[in-house]
Amino acid sequence: MSTVPPPSPKSQEPVLQPELLQVGSVEDEPCLRADAARNRARLLEAAARLVAEHGANGVTMEAVAAAANVGKGTVFRRFGDRTGLLTALLDDSEKKFQAAFLSGPPPLGPGAPPVERLRAFGCALLRRSVDQLELQLAAEPSPDRRFSAPPRRVLLSHIILLLRQAVPEADCELLARTLMEYLSPVLVHHLTRQCGMPMERVEAGWCYLVDRVTATSDQSRSAQLP
Known part of the structure; x- marks a missing residue:
């Protein structure tokens, strides 16, 4: 089992280990x-x-x-409630996705550099959202639960882990929450259904965002030079 590095001093909120979180409720146990x-x-x-x-x-x-x-x-x-029912419908897909990024083959799973894994993670999650978009939207938690739902905490913790490996000097928790919003089913619906963007463009946008966020300070300054 992998070990998540200790939280940075910038955060007051403990980061949970992805592999210790459950997708469903305790009643889903064997x-x-x-x-x-x-x-x-x-x-x-x-x-x-x-x-x-x-x-x-x-x-x-x-x-x-x-x-x-x-x-x-x-x-x-x-x-x-209805959200709990719809979430249970997504449970199997969620568990398979978690297994893929926690222990599956690279680049989504362990064995690839953290930035490469982060790119693969976002693209895989975007494709999954498109494939299950109507169900994902219907199961979207209410505003008071949106950022605390267990599946979302698993995904967030994984992004934080990869960011800490790639840019340990950054405020990785804040950056992870920003990146998570790009992967929101609500935004995917807006971009693909309402704006008519092809998935290739949405995935390319994710990879560009990851590359910019994980660039070192020196790389960022170099990119700004004429």
């Missing part, structure tokens, strides 16, 4: 009773069918309960 696990799988299967047939807007707690032939209270007890 200790679920067999019947509860089957019920959860049946509810998620029903929700996935609704997304495929009607889009993410067709996924309501009532609709999922009807499709799974259970009471509405069962769905609320299992997932809490």
Whole structure:
């Protein structure tokens, strides 16, 4: 297991190790009773069918309960609210993505230089957002939870780790939060759907941003010279 370097003096907020964070709730652990696990799988299967047939807007707690032939209270007890249900739908994809950047092959996984990994990380996350955009937008946390949702904290911690390896003298936590906003599904929707930008341009913008953020002071001054 990799070890995250200690937080820089500039931050008052501890940085969590990505591999220690969970995507779902504690109820997602293997200790679920067999019947509860089957019920959860049946509810998620029903929700996935609704997304495929009607889009993410067709996924309501009532609709999922009807499709799974259970009471509405069962769905609320299992997932809490609609955001919790949609987040659970994304859970498998999230875990696979985490495995890829934590222990998969380079450049996304360990073994490549940190800047190269950071480029690959952003491009992979952008592509995943485009592939699941409607569901990603529907599962977007409310404003009071947006920056504290466990999956987002995992991604943020990974960016901080790579920045600390690439530019240890920088305020890596602040830079990481800025970079995270470029990868937001809301911005991806605006750029690709509303502005009509091709993904190639969006990915190139990410790589350019990473290169500028990780440039040393000397490199930055050189880039400004005529």
